[in-house]
Amino acid sequence: MGVLLRELELEGWRSHSGVGRLLGMLQGWQEKSWLWRWVPAMGGWLVGLVLVLAPFMPSGMIGMLLMAGAGLWLLWTLAGERQGRWSPIHLLVLSYWGIALLATVLSPVPRAAVVGLGKLSLYVLFFALAERVMRDERWRSRLLTVYLLTALGVSVEAIRQWLFGAEPLATWTDPESALANVTRVYSFLGNPNLLAGYLLPSVPLSAAAIAVWRGTLPRVLAVVMLGMNTASLILTFSRGGWLGLATATIVGVGLLGFWYLPQLPYRWRRWGVPLLLGLLVATLVGSVVSVPALRERAGSIFAARGDSSNNFRINVWMGVQQMIQARPWLGIGPGNVAFNQIYPLYQVNVRFTALSAYSIFLELLVEVGVIGFGVFLWLLLLVGDRAWQCLGQLRARNNPQGFWLMATVATMAGMLTHGLVDTIWFRPEVATLWWLMVAIVVSFVPQQENAAS
8 A cells, every 4th residue: 555545445444443333323313303404504604703713813712613613523424424535634634633642641741731632633623624514615615715805804904004003012023133123013913923824825825716716806806815915924024924925936836837737838838837936936036135124034034043033943943852852752742731841841041931842843743753743744745645636637627626726735835834933833823724724635536536435
């Protein structure tokens, strides 16, 4: 069996497994209940409410919505999962959760790790519910529209802050820097780095909406969204956000080149995409170099310990490296509560504590060890493989849904790049979007799998 698990057959396991037999155990209720026909719509509304409220509401309220969604998914699964489909990606997500459970049991601070496991469980169930809802192409487009409209409202507030000023809620810029007095917008999220992470998916998805939406006014709205969201992300002056945006843009343009490759003249098929990517990179670099504030902020990325933010992160990474070496296989258990209890034992600079590892990859190694991190990388590999299979088939049919898929892949690449130097990925405003992107990819089905089901 290959590492991509393309030949893995889960339906046979379900029919012979004791756990598998539980799926569909409420099928009798489904056949008699008037409520059943509303379950898919209720799932869509719950996912939509999470997307609408995430940037505005406290984490506790978002958690309550996620719990409601988890309960609905459980009911949906027990009553009608025999009509559904499972994929190797579901298996990898479940495996990752299982490793996190084992890491919690063996954690040096198990009570703290239980809190993190609870949050992870809600995100995983949100993925499961969103994927189930978005198997319907109409719900996929509706939910992406809901997110884009919400992100536009967030961007409007960010632009207002840039124009009229905003009181910094924390010291986000080196006070000795030339940018010490520059406004870093944060909109309703209270943190410019978090805002950048939240808005990052909206840029590729807005660009995709230009191609997917029909009619002049919807496309004009998509263009406005693209401009507003891009400008707001840039004005956060989040260096990690900028790196994520650059990566998402390059990946997105590369995928667009792949999409239109068969339509290009033969002599352009070899050099057209590399030339376009080269032009894009030159434009990005030129834009940064030509604007002093952007040039100063981007240059600080390479200042190493010469920038206070860089210096702080380097110190955190040194302490985190010792944490990983102390518990390499299964880590300390999931969640920031466990991290906050263990990190002080290893921190390099005793004057400054840290709330996280400031890198999602290091954070995963700390929380679930090498084993969990390996499963996460395997999950990314399977998601990429599924996206590539489906994209080729959508291109062959000239299905505009392929633009949503390309935007999703570009978004995931951008979020992972941003995550190299920050851990806002674990905040509910961004974590729900990450799992939504995974759900979008899984909601597309390769033709051979679709025929089999």
